[in-house]
Each structure stands twice: as structure tokens, then as C-alpha cells.
Amino acid sequence: MFGPRRIWSNRFLDAIMSLQMMAEPVCQREERLETLIERRLGNRVRDLRVMVRATGLILQGRAATYHAKQLAQHAAMEMATLPILSNEIEVK
Numbered sequence: 001m002f003g004p005r006r007i008w009s010n011r012f013l014d015a016i017m018s019l020q021m022m023a024e025p026v027c028q029r030e031e032r033l034e035t036l037i038e039r040r041l042g043n044r045v046r047d048l049r050v051m052v053r054a055t056g057l058i059l060q061g062r063a064a065t066y067h068a069k070q071l072a073q074h075a076a077m078e079m080a081t082l083p084i085l086s087n088e089i090e091v092k
Helices: 002-023 026-041 066-079
Strands: 045-052 057-063 084-091
Touching: 026 045, 026 066, 045 066, 057 066, 066 084
Parallel strands: 057 084
Antiparallel strands: 045 057
């Protein structure tokens, strides 16, 4: 009983977020995505930068592990409607 309604509401919220992001200027979209990803990851990725291009996203920053890099990429994929063109997060 709760499942279908929850899926619909999640899709609805995703659609609203996508529309909001399309209406925002690019720099605000970049900042918004960076903030959302940073909230999810905590301090796992330092100096995170999300660059929004017409065809997709480019992720930049520094991480201590490949797992943190992968978490950042998956968070970006969930939060944005554009594909990821490049994950340039350096693992050190």
C-alpha cells in the first residue's frame, strides 16, 4: 500500500528538482549539486567541484580512496538528470 505512492512521490520530487535545476543559471546549479553531494559524502571528497556542461557533468576534487570517488559519482548520478562526462576526482 505504501510502495506505489512512495515511488510516485519520489518521481514527482525528482521531476520538480530537475525543473528547478534547468531554470537556475549554470553556476547556481553547480553550487547546488556540490552542496548536495558534499552533504551526502561528508568529508570523503575534498575540494569537490561539479562543472555543468550542456551535455553532462564533470566531477573534480580529491579523495583518499577509490570508494569515495565512486560514492561521489553515484551521488551525482542520482541527483542530476545529466550524464557524467568525466570523473576527474584524484585519489591520493
